[in-house]
Amino acid sequence: MSWILGALVFWGAAWALNAWLANSPYRGRRGTKIAVPLIFGLAVLVVWEGLVRGFGVSGVILPPPSVIWARIVLSVDILWVDFVQTFVKGALAGYLIGCAAALAVAVVIDRSPFLQQGLLPVGNFVAALPIVGIAPIMVMWFGFDWQSKAAVVVVMVFFPVLVNTVAGLAATDAMQRDLMKTYSASYVQTLVKLRLPAAMPFVFNGLKISTTLALIGAIVAEFFGSPIRGMGFRISTSVGQLALDMVWAEIAVAAVAGTAFYGVVAAVEKVVTFWHPSQRS
Amino acid sequence: MRRVLPVLVVTAAIVVIWYAASVWMNSTWTLDQAERAGETPTFGQIVADTMAQDRPLLPPPHQVAAELWELTAEKKITSKRSLVYHGWITLQATMLGFAVGAIMGIALAIGIVHSRTMDMSVMPWAIISQTVPIVAIAPMIIVLSNAVGIDGRTVPKTIISAYLSYFPVLVSMVKGLRSPDAMQLDLLRTYSASNAQTFWKLRLPASLPYFFASMKVAVAASLVGAIVGELPTGAIQGLGARMLIGSQFGEPMIMWTALFAAAILAAGLVFLVGLLERLALRLTGQGAP
Numbered sequence: 001m002s003w004i005l006g007a008l009v010f011w012g013a014a015w016a017l018n019a020w021l022a023n024s025p026y027r028g029r030r031g032t033k034i035a036v037p038l039i040f041g042l043a044v045l046v047v048w049e050g051l052v053r054g055f056g057v058s059g060v061i062l063p064p065p066s067v068i069w070a071r072i073v074l075s076v077d078i079l080w081v082d083f084v085q086t087f088v089k090g091a092l093a094g095y096l097i098g099c100a101a102a103l104a105v106a107v108v109i110d111r112s113p114f115l116q117q118g119l120l121p122v123g124n125f126v127a128a129l130p131i132v133g134i135a136p137i138m139v140m141w142f143g144f145d146w147q148s149k150a151a152v153v154v155v156m157v158f159f160p161v162l163v164n165t166v167a168g169l170a171a172t173d174a175m176q177r178d179l180m181k182t183y184s185a186s187y188v189q190t191l192v193k194l195r196l197p198a199a200m201p202f203v204f205n206g207l208k209i210s211t212t213l214a215l216i217g218a219i220v221a222e223f224f225g226s227p228i229r230g231m232g233f234r235i236s237t238s239v240g241q242l243a244l245d246m247v248w249a250e251i252a253v254a255a256v257a258g259t260a261f262y263g264v265v266a267a268v269e270k271v272v273t274f275w276h277p278s279q280r281s
Numbered sequence: 282m283r284r285v286l287p288v289l290v291v292t293a294a295i296v297v298i299w300y301a302a303s304v305w306m307n308s309t310w311t312l313d314q315a316e317r318a319g320e321t322p323t324f325g326q327i328v329a330d331t332m333a334q335d336r337p338l339l340p341p342p343h344q345v346a347a348e349l350w351e352l353t354a355e356k357k358i359t360s361k362r363s364l365v366y367h368g369w370i371t372l373q374a375t376m377l378g379f380a381v382g383a384i385m386g387i388a389l390a391i392g393i394v395h396s397r398t399m400d401m402s403v404m405p406w407a408i409i410s411q412t413v414p415i416v417a418i419a420p421m422i423i424v425l426s427n428a429v430g431i432d433g434r435t436v437p438k439t440i441i442s443a444y445l446s447y448f449p450v451l452v453s454m455v456k457g458l459r460s461p462d463a464m465q466l467d468l469l470r471t472y473s474a475s476n477a478q479t480f481w482k483l484r485l486p487a488s489l490p491y492f493f494a495s496m497k498v499a500v501a502a503s504l505v506g507a508i509v510g511e512l513p514t515g516a517i518q519g520l521g522a523r524m525l526i527g528s529q530f531g532e533p534m535i536m537w538t539a540l541f542a543a544a545i546l547a548a549g550l551v552f553l554v555g556l557l558e559r560l561a562l563r564l565t566g567q568g569a570p
Contacts, residue, residue, distance in 0.1 A: 015398070018398050018401065018402050019398040021401075022397045022400075033401065036398075036402050037401065037402050037403075037405035037406060040402035041406060060428065062425070114287050118288050118291030118292075119291055122291050122292065128497070128498075128501045128547055128551050129501075129544045130544065132505055132508065133508065133521075133539065133540040133543050133544070134540060135524075136525070136536045137537070137540070139528060140531075211412065212411055212412055212414065216414045216415070216509075219414050220416050220509060220512065223416075223512045224528045225528070235421070239423075239424050242424075244424075247421050255413040258412035258413055258414055259412045262412045
């Protein structure tokens with residue numbers, strides 16, 4: 001009972017503190033903007049812990065955060081092997097190949113209006129399809145190891161990046177292109193100095209969407225067969241053994257990896273597109 | 282016609298490349314068989330054989346189309362092999378998840394627009410929630426709902442597709458509900474409109490275009506969620522389950538037809554949402570003339 005009460009009191013106190021912070025004169029400060037969601041997250045964890053302990057929920061249904069943390073600390077080596085297999089080899093390799101290919105194809109089809117008009121609707125259409133479905137086919141083609149996972153990721157990230165880049169390359173206005181012409185800039189010069197930089201906000205939009213897709217693709221592909229390591233493999237086997245603390249530990253790693261991946265791309269975006277209004281305020 | 286031609290050419294090019302690739306990829310098997318029989322097939326024989334294998338690495342388009350036609354139009358809907366049947370199972374979970382996700386997204390957006398505390402504490406976590414690969418959680422959601430005593434897979438599939446589809450709705454609705462500018466909000470204040478009146482008469486109608494734009498993304502996402510929800514624990518019904526079965530039994534045609542059925546379903550859903558959008562915008566007087 002005391003666990004439940006404590007959790008509820010903590011929740012109320014945290015919410016009151018957040019409400020005060022959000023309406024206080026400090027609300028514009030950077031520290032406050034980070035502190036408020038952190039307090040909220042902490043409150044969720046405390047409520048989780050309190051309710052699970054208070055109601056005596058079995059660890060087979062939902063383990064409390066403290067147990068999950070203990071599991072993470074105990075099995076760092078397993079988690080690391082899985083992380084390398086799924087994230088570094090599967091998701092990251094596929095992401096880099098897929099994005100590079102999409103950027104290259106976008107620059108090429110940008111030269112031909114005919115290809116643009118033809119490929120854009122097709123690309124937009126394909127981007128809306130459930131591409132994860134190709135995972136079993138890729139596993140059949142490339143085998144169980146990380147190559148098949150990377151192949152799924154390549155296809156999944158290709159279309160969002162392609163569509164966004166093509167849109168971005170069209171983002172310069174006639175005045176700017178005319179200016180380059182008066183400088184008698186060549187095609188390559190115009191591309192490198194004007195159009196690619198101008199396309200960057202769009203490109204990064206695609207790159208950011210793709211970070212989540214990459215992880216999803218890599219993990220889903222592991223459901224169709226994988227060597228005895230990898231996050232998706234570990235999760236499905238641990239669920240079978242009812243080792244839910246291990247499952248949650250993998251989920252925590254996946255969450256941190258996904259968030260960090262997104263954060264890194266967003267940080268690079270900030271550096272590259274420092275001139276864009278959305279980055280300046 | 283001018284806009285259709287490039288699309289047709291590109292599509293035709295894709296089909297041609299597909300045929301070429303399937304000849305190339307399937308020929309390994311053909312040559313292998315011929316070598317074992319001690320024959321040297323001519324190029325024409327190789328091509329003919331690659332067009333009609335039982336377990337091709339890459340089935341040519343007409344083979345997929347024929348199989349698709351057989352499994353949808355010619356099979357009885359009640360048959361366990363009928364794709365209409367499996368598609369219906371997946372569609373149910375998709376629509377449920379889509380509805381739950383949309384309602385959740387809208388509710389959260391309303392809260393966020395009206396409460397600064399909620400905006401500051403929930404919004405960052407909503408973003409983080411999308412960087413968590415939900416598929417990682419899918420097997421656990423299924424076990425959890427079984428442990429709580431929910432039979433069947435509809436509920437876990439619904440949860441997964443709701444999780445994937447709420448976010449686009451949330452982001453667009455926050456944008457949409459905030460889209461009325463200060464002048465319009467001031468006007469309503471001069472009418473001494475209450476918060477609720479401002480919401481129903483200004484904010485909600487103004488958010489409609491944003492709402493429908495996000496619906497298209499959300500419906501595609503919730504189909505992905507439903508398919509992924511069928512993968513991890515050996516479901517036997519639904520398009521995702523067909524893919525898994527095809528993979529486990531080494532039957533490429535099952536995988537390919539399930540993949541295309543899913544693609545057709547996705548295209549149909551997006552098209553439907555587009556129709557609804559045009560209708561709703563016209564009814565509220567915001568549509569293009």
